[in-house]
Amino acid sequence: MNLRGAPTLVDVARRAGVSTATVSRCLNAPDLVVEATRERVMAAVDTLGYTPNFAARVMAAQRTFTIGAIIPTMENAIFARGLQAFQEELHRRGYTLLVASSAYDPDMEKSQIRTLVARGADGLLLIGHDRDPLIYDYLKRQDVPTLVAWSFLPDARAPSIGFDNRKAMFDLAEAVIRLGHRRIAMISGVSQGNDRARQRIEGLKDALMAHGLDPGALAIIETPYGIENGGAAFKTQMTLTPRPTAVMCGNDVLAVGALGMAQNLGLRVPQDVSITGFDDIELASIVSPALTTVHVPHREMGRCAARELVDMVERKSAGVSMRLGTEIIMRLSLGPYAS
Amino acid sequence: MNLRGAPTLVDVARRAGVSTATVSRCLNAPDLVVEATRERVMAAVDTLGYTPNFAARVMAAQRTFTIGAIIPTMENAIFARGLQAFQEELHRRGYTLLVASSAYDPDMEKSQIRTLVARGADGLLLIGHDRDPLIYDYLKRQDVPTLVAWSFLPDARAPSIGFDNRKAMFDLAEAVIRLGHRRIAMISGVSQGNDRARQRIEGLKDALMAHGLDPGALAIIETPYGIENGGAAFKTQMTLTPRPTAVMCGNDVLAVGALGMAQNLGLRVPQDVSITGFDDIELASIVSPALTTVHVPHREMGRCAARELVDMVERKSAGVSMRLGTEIIMRLSLGPYAS
DNA sequence: ATGGCCGATGCAAGCGCTTACAATGCTGCA
DNA sequence: TGCAGCATTGTAAGCGCTTGCATCGGCCAT
Numbered sequence: 001m002n003l004r005g006a007p008t009l010v011d012v013a014r015r016a017g018v019s020t021a022t023v024s025r026c027l028n029a030p031d032l033v034v035e036a037t038r039e040r041v042m043a044a045v046d047t048l049g050y051t052p053n054f055a056a057r058v059m060a061a062q063r064t065f066t067i068g069a070i071i072p073t074m075e076n077a078i079f080a081r082g083l084q085a086f087q088e089e090l091h092r093r094g095y096t097l098l099v100a101s102s103a104y105d106p107d108m109e110k111s112q113i114r115t116l117v118a119r120g121a122d123g124l125l126l127i128g129h130d131r132d133p134l135i136y137d138y139l140k141r142q143d144v145p146t147l148v149a150w151s152f153l154p155d156a157r158a159p160s161i162g163f164d165n166r167k168a169m170f171d172l173a174e175a176v177i178r179l180g181h182r183r184i185a186m187i188s189g190v191s192q193g194n195d196r197a198r199q200r201i202e203g204l205k206d207a208l209m210a211h212g213l214d215p216g217a218l219a220i221i222e223t224p225y226g227i228e229n230g231g232a233a234f235k236t237q238m239t240l241t242p243r244p245t246a247v248m249c250g251n252d253v254l255a256v257g258a259l260g261m262a263q264n265l266g267l268r269v270p271q272d273v274s275i276t277g278f279d280d281i282e283l284a285s286i287v288s289p290a291l292t293t294v295h296v297p298h299r300e301m302g303r304c305a306a307r308e309l310v311d312m313v314e315r316k317s318a319g320v321s322m323r324l325g326t327e328i329i330m331r332l333s334l335g336p337y338a339s
Numbered sequence: 340m341n342l343r344g345a346p347t348l349v350d351v352a353r354r355a356g357v358s359t360a361t362v363s364r365c366l367n368a369p370d371l372v373v374e375a376t377r378e379r380v381m382a383a384v385d386t387l388g389y390t391p392n393f394a395a396r397v398m399a400a401q402r403t404f405t406i407g408a409i410i411p412t413m414e415n416a417i418f419a420r421g422l423q424a425f426q427e428e429l430h431r432r433g434y435t436l437l438v439a440s441s442a443y444d445p446d447m448e449k450s451q452i453r454t455l456v457a458r459g460a461d462g463l464l465l466i467g468h469d470r471d472p473l474i475y476d477y478l479k480r481q482d483v484p485t486l487v488a489w490s491f492l493p494d495a496r497a498p499s500i501g502f503d504n505r506k507a508m509f510d511l512a513e514a515v516i517r518l519g520h521r522r523i524a525m526i527s528g529v530s531q532g533n534d535r536a537r538q539r540i541e542g543l544k545d546a547l548m549a550h551g552l553d554p555g556a557l558a559i560i561e562t563p564y565g566i567e568n569g570g571a572a573f574k575t576q577m578t579l580t581p582r583p584t585a586v587m588c589g590n591d592v593l594a595v596g597a598l599g600m601a602q603n604l605g606l607r608v609p610q611d612v613s614i615t616g617f618d619d620i621e622l623a624s625i626v627s628p629a630l631t632t633v634h635v636p637h638r639e640m641g642r643c644a645a646r647e648l649v650d651m652v653e654r655k656s657a658g659v660s661m662r663l664g665t666e667i668i669m670r671l672s673l674g675p676y677a678s
Numbered sequence: 679a680t681g682g683c684c685g686a687t688g689c690a691a692g693c694g695c696t697t698a699c700a701a702t703g704c705t706g707c708a
Numbered sequence: 709t710g711c712a713g714c715a716t717t718g719t720a721a722g723c724g725c726t727t728g729c730a731t732c733g734g735c736c737a738t
Contacts (some may be wrong), residue, residue, distance in 0.1 A: 025717090032717095035679085054457045055393075057696075059696090117390065120394055121392060142345055320553035358687065361729085364687090371687095373686060376686080392724055392725070399723070399724075679738100686731100687726085689733080695723085698722105701717085702718100707712090707713105708709100
C-alpha cells in the first residue's frame with residue numbers, strides 16, 4: 001500500500017508469491033512468464049484491484065504511451081471531429097491522447113508544448129506549420145517526434161498530414177467565378193501566424209488572377225474565429241460599392257455568421273449575394289440555405305495522423321507528409337450571378 | 340542530462356553550485372531560499388532551459404496539480420463551453436485539466452476513471468450522478484475528491500454543481516401548455532444511466548400532471564445524441580394520430596434534427612408544430628426558426644465547479660453542492676396552439 | 679565571551695516501477 | 709551421465725524529484 005491507500009506492485013508480488021519483476025512482466029510482456037505464474041499474478045491483481053501507478057511507470061520506462069496535441073481552440077467543431085478520430089486510432093494502438101488548447105495564442109502554444117514535453121509526451125501533434133522556429137529546434141533537441149496536421153506543406157520543418165488549403169480555395173473560387181461572379185469579397189480568419197488562413201487567401205487570389213481579375217482589388221477582412229465576427233465583417237463588406245455579389249469565407253463559422261447577418265440585412269442568399277464557407281462542419285448543412293463549402297476529410301486526417309505519429313515514435317522514423325483530397329460541396333448558399 | 344537529453348535538477352544544481360534540494364526549493368518554495376542563491380539558480384535554470392520532469396515530481400511529491408474530467412462526448416458543443424470555463428479557472432489556480440471522453444458508455448467511463456486516477460489526478464469531475472455505486476466506493480477508497488456537474492442532486496454520493504433539470508423542464512413545459520398545447524410528444528436522450536435525461540422527462544410529466552393532462556399518455560422516444568436521430572424520432576412522432584402539436588426535445592441537438600425533419604416533411608414551425616430544445620447551445624440561435632430552449636449557465640457552472648473541486652483537493656473538504664439557475668429562452672420555434 | 683536559536687543549505691531516503699543481469703532448474707544431446 | 713543452453717524468475721540499480729532531518733554559521737541576549 002502506498003500513501004494513498006492504493007495497492008502497489010509490491011503488494012501484488014507478495015500476494016502472488018513472486019517478485020515485483022515477475023508482476024511487472026505479467027503486465028508488460030506476458031509471454032515471458034509461464035502460464036501458471038501469470039494466472040496467479042493476475043488473480044492477485046484482480047482481488048487487490050491493482051492499477052499501475054502511471055508516474056512511476058513513466059519514470060522507470062522513460063515512455064508514457066501518451067501523445068500530446070495542441071489545438072487552437074476547443075470551443076468549436078472544426079478540430080473536434082478530426083481529433084476524435086485521432087484519439088480513437090491512438091487508443092487502438094495503446095496510446096492516450098492529451099489535448100491542450102492554445103486559444104490561437106502563440107505564447108500559450110509555446111508553454112503548452114513545454115508542458116506536454118515535461119509530461120513526457122512520446123509525440124506531439126500540432127496544427128499548422130506557422131510558429132517560432134525555436135520551437136522546432138527545441139522539439140528536435142528534446143527528440144520529441146512532431147507531426148503537423150490540418151495543413152500540408154511538403155518541405156516544412158515538420159512532416160504534415162493535411163490538405164492543400166490553397167488549391168482547395170482555388171477550386172472553390174473557380175466555381176464561384178464560373179457562376180458569373182466578378183465582384184467577390186473575402187472574410188478570412190486572422191492570417192498572422194496561421195498558414196492555413198493565408199493559403200486560403202492565396203488560393204482565392206490565384207483564381208482571380210487565372211480568370212483575369214485583379215487580386216489586388218480583393219476586399220479582405222480578417223477577423224477572429226466566431227459567428228458574431230463573421231456577421232460583423234459581412235456587414236462591412238456589404239457597404240462596399242459596388243456591392244460584392246459573392247462573399248467567400250475562410251471557414252464555415254464565419255460563413256454562418258455572414259449568412260445570419262445577410263438575413264438580418266434583408267438580403268436573400270443566394271439571389272442577392274452568395275456566400276461560401278470552408279471545412280464542411282456539421283453546421284454547414286444545418287443552416288438554411290445550406291452552405292456551399294469545401295469538405296475536409298477530418299476523420300481520415302485524424303486517423304492518418306495517429307498512424308504516422310505512432311510510427312514516428314516507435315520506429316524513430318522521420319515521418320512522411322501526406323496530402324489528402326478535399327471536395328467542393330455545392331449547396332444552396334452559392335448561386336449564379338444574376339442582377 | 341537524462342536519456343532524452345533534457346537537463347535535470349542535478350545539472351542545474353551543479354551549474355549553480357548548490358544542492359538539488361536548493362534548486363527544488365527555488366522552484367517550489369522560493370521564500371525558503373535567500374535571494375542571492377535564488378538568482379544564481381534561476382539563471383542556471385534559464386540558460387539550461389530546464390523544465391522539471393513531471394513524472395518525477397509527481398512520484399516524489401505525491402501531487403500532480405492535475406484535475407481529471409470525464410465527459411460523455413467531445414463531439415458536440417454541450418460540454419465544450421462549460422469545460423472551457425472549467426479549465427480556465429483551473430489554470431488560474433495552477434492546475435492542469437485532463438479530459439477524457441466516455442462516449443456515453445459506462446464501462447468506458449469506468450476505465451477512464453481508473454486511468455485518470457492512475458495518472459494521479461488530484462480530483463475528478465464527472466457528468467451526472469448515475470453510475471455504478473462501486474465507482475464511488477473506489478473513489479472514496481483511493482481518496483480522490485470527486486465532483487459532479489451538469490446535474491444537481493443534494494443528497495447523492497458526490498457533491499454536485501449543476502441545475503435542476505426537472506424543474507427547468509417543468510417550467511418550459513408549463514410555458515408550452517400555457518400556449519394551448521395539449522398533444523405534446525417528447526424526444527429524449529437515452530435515459531438509461533443518465534439522470535439528466537430522466538429528470539427532464541420527469542419534469543415534463545410533472546407539468547402535464549399539474550395541468551390535468553395524463554403523463555401516462557405521453558409519447559416518448561429515446562434516442563442517442565445526434566442530429567440525425569432527432570430527425571428520425573421526429574418523423575416517427577409525426578405519424579401519431581392525432582398528431583402532436585408540440586414536440587419537446589431533451590436537448591438542442593435532437594431539437595435541431597427535429598426542426599430539419601419538419602422542414603423536410605413540409606411542416607411549418609411553429610404554425611404546424613412547435614419544437615423546443617434544452618441547453619441553449621450556440622446552434623439553437625442559429626437555426627431558423629431559432630429554438631425555444633432552456634438556457635444553462637455553462638460557463639458559470641464550469642467556473643464554480645473548478646473552484647469547488649480545487650477547494651476539496653486543497654482543504655480536504657467534503658465539497659458542497661450548488662444549484663445554479665436556468666432560464667427559459669423564448670424564440671420562434673415555439674408558438675401558440677392554433678389549428 | 680558563551681550558549682542558544684534560527685535561517686539557509688545540504689544530505690539522503692524514498693516515491694513505485696522497469697529492466698539489465700544473475701541465478702536457478704530443466705531439457706536434451708553427445 | 710554430464711554439460712551446454714534455454715526458459716523462467718529473482719535481484720537490485722536506477723528513473724528525477726521532494727522533503728524530513730542534520731549541519732553549519734552568524735547573531736543576540738545573558
